[in-house]
Amino acid sequence: MGSLIFAGAESGTDTDTGTGTDTDADTDTDTDTDADADTDAESVHEHLRRAPSHVARRRVRLFLRMLPHARRNGLFLALTTLALSTGCGSSKEWAPPSVGGTIPAAPALPDEKSQTSGGSGLAELEALAASSGAAATEENKPAGPSPIPGSIPTDIDGKLAAHAACSQKDCALPGLFPANPSIDIQKKSPAAVWSHDIATAGSSVSFPKHGGLDLLGVVVKGSVKLKGTEAKEPGPGGGPWVAFRAPGAGVSVTASEPNTRVIFALVSPGDPIGDAAAALRGKDAPKLAWKDRPAPLQVVDLNASKDLAWGGGAMHARMGIEGDAQKASLGLLMASKDAPVPQHKHDGSWEILIALKAEGTAQLAASAEAKDTAPKKLSDGMVVAIPKGALHAWEPAGTKPLIALQIYVPPGPEQRFKKLAEGVSAPSP
Structure with missing residues (x-):
């Protein structure tokens, strides 16, 4: 882009409807031959300082705001012409930028009334500034992660690397966990997690009482009913994406339909879950078998x-x-x-x-x-x-x-x- 040169004679009086009247009888000539955007901005700032009316100053501020976008988008010459021709002050004389190429014809000069009230020249400049700025903002906006629906997907298999299966009428777990080497109980972790398939409707996975643990579960396929060891009748339950909690364990989870899959998690308050399981085999085991459940069974539908x-x-x-x-x-x-x-x-x-x-x-x-x-x-x-x-x-x-x-x-x-x-x-x- 060639250098920007502001050269103009300003004289006369502008009426500022917002702040009073300014009179400028000086004749100034500025020459700026540096193509750098900073030098362009300095020239515009100098022009702004000399602008005798609030309307003129407003035009120059708009021009200055648009300058980076205009230079990049090839609108620089047109904006320079438009900004100067719409009256930086009330002068009816102006000199176009001294640059190579064809200079666009200057738009008709708005009359004094349109300048004071923000007439067509100012409106055109404002509209161009808004559209150019919006386009540049959208163009430079970094792309973020793509959105996804908030609904729970229906294609979740739910089988974990730690997995067990129940093909009998009652699959009791006296040691809290299935006797399956794939269930890796970390020595320090307060939880043991696995998926469990219940093949037949009416079959159950049963857990002993343990006052120091909670049993959590989520149904992935099929549906279940929960029955506490203290209850005579089955309690709450549900289908896919129903989560449940059995405080103190001591519960049977019964499949209501075949091929039910549940994810189980036994959790302690923070102690290693392996130690909690071992306690059932120790001398203090009777103390863990509560008489009254610590809290009621809880069921929540994640859907x-x-x-x-x-x-x-x-x-x-x-x-x-x-x-x-x-x-x-x-x-x-x-x-x-x-x-x-x-x-x-x-x-x-x-x-x-x-x-x-x-x-x-x-x-x-x-x-x-x-x-x-x-x-x-x-x-x-x-x-x-x-x-x-x-x-x-x-x-x-x-x-x-x-x-x-x-x-x-x-x-x-x-x-x-x-x-x-x-x-x-x-x-x-």
């Missing part, structure tokens, strides 16, 4: 829970079991295929992430003391236990969304999803 969305619809959460009245919270987290979760931590809670659908890398620190994270590939059916205070992050592969159940032991971090959905700044998921 009916409020969709908490943020990040332009790229992130969603649904609350299931929440609050301080239980040992753990349970909810559903969904993120689009290109939505990362930045590094963060939960100082007071463990996080158990149950990946129902996933493809990407989880960056995980081994403990709260560790300053570095290590990558762990995460795919469908994997479970990750993240210690209190341990740094972690999510890096999607860009091929499929993340659909995961989240358990926090103890509850608390899940409440930030409500703030995020309200547009309030909060830590990452």
Whole structure:
């Protein structure tokens, strides 16, 4: 772009309807031969200083605001001509920029009345400024993660790497967990998680009483009924995406239809879940068998829970079991295929992430003391236990969304999803 030269004679009196009357009888000539945008801006600022009316000053300010967009979009010459010809002051004489190429013809000069009231010349400049600025803003706006629907997908298989099956009438679990080597009970984790198939309608998976634990579950396929060991009749239940909680365990989960699949999670208040299981075989086992259930059975339909969305619809959460009245919270987290979760931590809670659908890398620190994270590939059916205070992050592969159940032991971090959905700044998921 060639250099911008302002050269003009200004004389006469302008009436400023907002601030009074200014008189300028000086004749000034400015020459600016630097093609740099900063020098252009200095020339416009100088012209603004000499502009004798509020209308003229307004035009020059508009011109200055548009200058970066005009230079880039090839509108520079036209804007220069338009800005000067519509009257920087009341002068009826002006000199076009001394640049190479064809100079557009100057628009007709608005009369004094139209200048004072913001007539056609000013309106044209304002409209051009608005359209150019809007286009530039849209062009420079960075693309964010793609949004996804807030409804729970219907194609979730729900089979975890840790899996068990019940093909009998009553599949009792006296040791709390199935006798299956694929169920990896971490020594320090406060939770054990697995999926369980119940092949026949009317068959049950039964858990013993343990006053120090809560049993959590989510129905993925089929439907179930819950019956506490203290009850004479079956209690609440439901179909896909019904979450339930049995405080103190001591419950039978009975399939209402064949080929039912349930994800179970046994959680302690924070002690290693392996130690809690071992206590049932120790001398204190009778003390764990409560007479009165610590709290009633609880059932929540995740499909009916409020969709908490943020990040332009790229992130969603649904609350299931929440609050301080239980040992753990349970909810559903969904993120689009290109939505990362930045590094963060939960100082007071463990996080158990149950990946129902996933493809990407989880960056995980081994403990709260560790300053570095290590990558762990995460795919469908994997479970990750993240210690209190341990740094972690999510890096999607860009091929499929993340659909995961989240358990926090103890509850608390899940409440930030409500703030995020309200547009309030909060830590990452």
